Amino acid sequence: METRAPFVIVGAFVLAAIGAVFGFLYWLHNTGGLGARTDYYVQFDGPVPGLLVGAGVLFNGIRVGEVTSLALASDDARRVNATISVGVTTPVRPDTKVGLEFQGLTGVPVVALEGGKQLASSVKVTTLVAEAGAGQSMTQAARDTLRRVDTVLADNSEPLKNTIANLQVFAEGLARNTGKLDGIVSGLEKMTGGAPPVQKTTYDLRAAHDVAASGRTIKGLLGLPEPTAIAMLQTQRFLFSPGGDAPGFADAMWADSIPKLLQTRLIESFENYDIAHAPLRSVDGAPADHQLVIDVRRFQIAMDGEPMAEIALSARILDKNGGVVASRLFKQGQKIGKIEPVSAVAAFNAAFGRIAKDIVGWTVEAL
Secondary structure: OOOOOOHHHHHHHHHHHHHHHHHHHHHHHHOOOOOOEEEEEEEEOOOOOOOOOOOEEEEOOEEEEEEEEEEEOOOOOOOEEEEEEEEOOOOOOOOOEEEEEEEOOOOEEEEEEEOOOOOOOOOOOOEEEOOOOOOOOHHHHHHHHHHHHHHHHHHOHHHHHHHHHHHHHHHHHHHHOHHHHHHHHHHHHHHHOOOOOOOOEEEOOOOOOOOOOOOOOOOOOEEOOOOEOOHHHOOOOOOEEOOOOOOOOOOEEEOOOHHHHHHHHHHHHHHHHHHHHOOEOHHHOOOOOEEEEEEEEEEEEEOOOOOEEEEEEEEEEEOOOOOEEEEEEEEEEEEOOOOOHHHHHHHHHHHHHHHHHHHHHHHHHHO
16 A cells, blocks of 8 residues: 655645745844834936946944936936835934945945935925036946046147156257266265275373382272263364464364273273272273272463363362362473474373373372
């Protein structure tokens, strides 16, 4: 005996399942289910490429509905009328902006609503007018721009041709006068200071070597910080008194600023006397028992009489508490045979050699 299949029941179940699926998709697609909707009419004054019935409607980027109809305006062939259906809670205002957005890689168009500050009036908003060019895609905008550029070039073809011809004549003139132009540019560089810098000659100060041995050593740890000096002496240039310069000294300079150079060579002079107990720079870290504080009074070439290299240093020895143990002013001068850097440096070395020996001997005796 054969069992007859209940075809009617099976068919009804399949149809119900298909209907449920389509109903769920409809609810999901509209992001609001079958809730209450409000219809608005949108006028586009131009083409709406790719816009279809069922396309989404976004408000500030959030989907609120869909396009329910599209039609060409009967009174204006350029205008497109669309009907959109959105949730009743969507805050559509009279000044809400309407446009098209193209989403994804394929550029699927959707109707985009944005903002609106005006409060809803007593008259219900039913029609929205899209902004001019709202349906224009990036491709179409690029085409329109290129079309306008082409029009401008076509309208000005003759002036452009003349401009290019003039540029060619100018370039040929430059090519014929390259040598003269190089000379002009070189002159301008010299006049404005833009020429390559002249290499300066550096001179050093020599420490005292033959420091007489008194048989005494420097007691305790002595520090010799960088000498103090007025701003004028914080330089590597050769200084003249009265102020000014002398021929041949513009490209001459000391190996370091005058205070730092004096500090280095005084420490070296102490080392030549007693390297085991020579003073340290204050930055060397060890706390000193005494400080030899130097102030630079003069380090210059005197030109008000016979040219002479002059050095004057004020020295004080301080204890740990800052008390003055001893103080003295050291001055030395040396005649300069010829006003030139080499002779001047030799005179400074002779004067500094004597003053360094005096400072070393005085410091050893004071400590």
